[in-house]
Amino acid sequence: xxxxxxxxxxxxxxxxxxxxxxxxxxxxxxxxxxxxxxxxxxxxxxxxxxxxxxxxxxxxxxxxxxxxxxxxxxxxxxxxxxxxxxxxxxxxxxxxxxxxxxxxxxxxxxxxxxxxxxxxxxxxxxxxxxxxxxxxxxxxxxxxxxxxxxxxxxxxxxxxxxxxxxxxxxxxxxxxxxxxxxxxxxxxxxxxxxxxxxxxxxxxxxxxxxxxxxxxxxxxxxxxxxxxxxxxxxxxxxxxxxxxxxxxxxxxxxxxxxxxxxxxxxxxxxxxxxxxxxxxxxxxxxxxxxxxxxxxxxxxxxxxxxxxxxxxxxxxxxxxxxxxxxxxxxxxxxxxxxxxxxxxxxxxxxxxxxxxxxxxxxxxxxxxxxxxxxxxxxxxxxxxxxxxxxxxxxxxxxxxxxxxxxxxxxxxxxxxxxxxxxxxxxxxxxxxxxxxxxxxxxxxxxxxxxxxxxxxxxxxxxxxxxxxxxxxxxxxxxxxxxxxxxxxxxxxxxxxxxxx
Amino acid sequence: xxxxxxxxxxxxxxxxxxxxxxxxxxxxxxxxxxxxxxxxxxxxxxxxxxxxxxxxxxxxxxxxxxxxxxxxxxxxxxxxxxxxxxxxxxxxxxxxxxxxxxxxxxxxxxxxxxxxxxxxxxxxxxxxxxxxxxxxxxxxxxxxxxxxxxxxxxxxxxxxxxxxxxxxxxxxxxxxxxxxxxxxxxxxxxxxxxxxxxxxxxxxxxxxxxxxxxxxxxxxxxxxxxxxxxxxxxxxxxx
Ligand code: SF4
Ligand code: FES
Numbered sequence: 001x002x003x004x005x006x007x008x009x010x011x012x013x014x015x016x017x018x019x020x021x022x023x024x025x026x027x028x029x030x031x032x033x034x035x036x037x038x039x040x041x042x043x044x045x046x047x048x049x050x051x052x053x054x055x056x057x058x059x060x061x062x063x064x065x066x067x068x069x070x071x072x073x074x075x076x077x078x079x080x081x082x083x084x085x086x087x088x089x090x091x092x093x094x095x096x097x098x099x100x101x102x103x104x105x106x107x108x109x110x111x112x113x114x115x116x117x118x119x120x121x122x123x124x125x126x127x128x129x130x131x132x133x134x135x136x137x138x139x140x141x142x143x144x145x146x147x148x149x150x151x152x153x154x155x156x157x158x159x160x161x162x163x164x165x166x167x168x169x170x171x172x173x174x175x176x177x178x179x180x181x182x183x184x185x186x187x188x189x190x191x192x193x194x195x196x197x198x199x200x201x202x203x204x205x206x207x208x209x210x211x212x213x214x215x216x217x218x219x220x221x222x223x224x225x226x227x228x229x230x231x232x233x234x235x236x237x238x239x240x241x242x243x244x245x246x247x248x249x250x251x252x253x254x255x256x257x258x259x260x261x262x263x264x265x266x267x268x269x270x271x272x273x274x275x276x277x278x279x280x281x282x283x284x285x286x287x288x289x290x291x292x293x294x295x296x297x298x299x300x301x302x303x304x305x306x307x308x309x310x311x312x313x314x315x316x317x318x319x320x321x322x323x324x325x326x327x328x329x330x331x332x333x334x335x336x337x338x339x340x341x342x343x344x345x346x347x348x349x350x351x352x353x354x355x356x357x358x359x360x361x362x363x364x365x366x367x368x369x370x371x372x373x374x375x376x377x378x379x380x381x382x383x384x385x386x387x388x389x390x391x392x393x394x395x396x397x398x399x400x401x402x403x404x405x406x407x408x409x410x411x412x413x414x415x416x417x418x419x420x421x422x423x424x425x426x427x428x429x430x431x432x433x434x435x436x437x438x439x440x441x442x443x444x445x446x447x448x449x450x451x452x453x454x455x456x457x458x459x460x461x462x463x464x465x466x467x468x469x470x471x472x473x474x475x476x477x478x479x480x481x482x483x484x485x486x487x488x489x490x491x492x493x494x495x496x497x498x499x500x
Numbered sequence: 501x502x503x504x505x506x507x508x509x510x511x512x513x514x515x516x517x518x519x520x521x522x523x524x525x526x527x528x529x530x531x532x533x534x535x536x537x538x539x540x541x542x543x544x545x546x547x548x549x550x551x552x553x554x555x556x557x558x559x560x561x562x563x564x565x566x567x568x569x570x571x572x573x574x575x576x577x578x579x580x581x582x583x584x585x586x587x588x589x590x591x592x593x594x595x596x597x598x599x600x601x602x603x604x605x606x607x608x609x610x611x612x613x614x615x616x617x618x619x620x621x622x623x624x625x626x627x628x629x630x631x632x633x634x635x636x637x638x639x640x641x642x643x644x645x646x647x648x649x650x651x652x653x654x655x656x657x658x659x660x661x662x663x664x665x666x667x668x669x670x671x672x673x674x675x676x677x678x679x680x681x682x683x684x685x686x687x688x689x690x691x692x693x694x695x696x697x698x699x700x701x702x703x704x705x706x707x708x709x710x711x712x713x714x715x716x717x718x719x720x721x722x723x724x725x726x727x728x729x730x731x732x733x734x735x736x737x738x739x
Binding site for chain 1: 598639711715716
């Protein structure tokens with residue numbers, strides 16, 4: 001599609017534009033564009049400039065530390081890492097998912113719904129609503145949650161409260177809002193007391209109501225600009241994620257399903273422990289992030305998207321009524337079997353938010369979450385794979401241990417890595433269709449960030465203060481001279497420093 | 501009439517043969533400590549129990565109580581010194597509390613909170629130290645050893661074994677185990693030994709038990725170390 005823009009034929013005499021760092025995403029990434037004399041885009045790339053080497057770091061540690069250790073990978077979805085690692089180490093003590101005590105399974109699911117709910121709410125309200133409500137090329141001073149709180153106070157407050165609710169679910173189950181403990185090998189370390197359960201029940205109906213309202217809002221935004229929303233940054237891709245055995249949407253445990261751009265099945269109900277037989281990762285010289293692809297389709301065509309868009313596209317239905325109704329509308333808005341619009345990620349994300357709220361209510365009303373049979377134990381094994389649907393998509397944790405219980409090998413495929421090719425394609429689509437040939441301005445360049453932000457990438461799984469990311473834009477001519485520069489300070493203030 | 505000393509101006513009785521630490525504990529006065537344990541002969545290595553006795557700095561855990569002593573314990577100067585000592589203990593090893601399974605139950609961490617230690621202050625050494633997980637039930641993470649010798653003393657004096665010793669000096673100081681191979685699996689330690697449970701940090705651990713106690717039920721979740729320490733040690737010392 002736009003792969004010809006990954007590497008320009010001849011990079012001499014091209015102007016280089018750098019968007020560094022990409023703001024309002026988690027972690028540090030940058031976009032570079034090479035433009036010819038007519039401002040036509042010849043090359044566009046999203047680079048990941050941070051590298052943490054976590055897989056090396058956990059080698060040599062006892063495996064039971066993993067669920068707590070790996071939480072440090074990410075400040076936004078630590079629970080997903082915690083649970084993916086926990087699912088892997090369950091196997092190290094000989095416990096397969098079907099043998100996990102019922103209460104432990106439900107408590108972990110409750111914890112994870114809390115995580116996805118809070119992460120999705122954070123992304124929509126804090127990171128993306130400014131673009132969606134004020135326009136992609138709006139004045140930069142408007143592009144923050146503060147501006148949203150000013151113009152749409154109710155909505156802003158809902159966003160803050162929804163995020164807080166998700167954090168409270170996490171706190172009740174794991175002891176802390178962030179980086180708590182819950183899962184241990186073969187189970188969990190506590191159940192909910194009645195008081196904790198009742199506390200969470202108090203606000204759940206409000207959460208469902210607000211989630212439903214946010215789905216209605218995004219639908220309105222999307223459909224009132226339909227041609228634009230269906231085209232902007234849009235790419236036709238394969239989709240991958242977990243589903244339940246009956247094909248329903250699943251966030252905690254299921255088999256791997258991948259569908260192609262026409263909705264045809266590539267693989268289905270694959271045991272994720274065998275992911276290596278289906279997915280490989282390619283390394284490219286210009287970025288730290290790898291490029292995973294489906295083996296059967298090869299490097300060129302085997303890349304796929306993960307996350308809310310993939311999950312809502314892939315599943316046959318959603319097992320909670322309001323989210324299912326929203327899914328049906330979502331699918332009906334497009335006349336294709338799969339919704340390819342990159343901006344539809346937002347819509348799908350809010351459908352999932354609603355599903356989380358409904359599911360939290362169901363679980364809170366289930367006495368099993370107050371049960372006492374919490375841990376199971378089996379025969380020791382030397383290898384474990386845990387896969388979960390993190391807020392940003394399918395997350396793989398794979399470990400090997402020695403006879404002393406020490407980790408000897410680890411492999412992680414984080415969600416954002418799976419979306420690497422897709423994000424690059426979306427950046428190139430926007431560069432080619434919306435920027436090429438124009439005089440570049442900061443608002444215009446925000447389009448690139450809007451495209452990336454739709455994926456809600458967690459570029460380094462590092463925590464950054466929201467809305468405080470500095471942005472620097474440099475325009476460099478063919479001789480390498482800086483001809484223009486825009487700087488957004490962490491305070492949000494913008495300046496064009498004099499240069500020369 | 502019983503004999504007495506003063507601690508921070510308050511009269512504290514003592515019995516012949518008691519250390520300042522023992523007299524203080526019996527009277528419900530907390531003096532921060534890590535290498536002291538009421539069941540073992542004092543070792544005097546961590547220096548956290550530094551007090552001023554008639555103007556001179558001494559270790560309360562080793563110094564005998566004597567008539568006429570005016571002891572200063574809870575002063576800003578001593579707290580500052582103790583904080584520095586704790587910071588040095590942290591930077592000398594690799595103490596990553598966020599992922600350590602002893603967090604919430606660790607005396608080193610608890611004493612650091614008690615002394616209001618907010619950062620490491622000194623540059624971290626990042627020493628290269630090993631994990632010995634060779635034993636089926638007990639493991640040593642050398643990264644977290646502060647050389648308090650409690651395991652050494654417990655193994656000798658309570659378990660009737662001789663599993664641990666400290667070897668080397670200064671920066672080369674390290675914990676060794678009594679086996680040709682140098683591995684814990686070749687010693688006679690058992691998970692029921694007191695030596696396997698006495699470590700004030702997360703250096704000696706019982707395998708497969710990590711994180712079983714939820715947040716909120718760990719030793720230091722609701723009480724500071726002074727309170728925990730006095731509740732545990734007060735009675736025994738009073739006898
Ligand atoms: S292993 Fe623990 S008990 Fe033994 S000397 Fe080191 S810190 Fe003290
Ligand atoms: S407690 Fe006195 S020196 Fe350690």
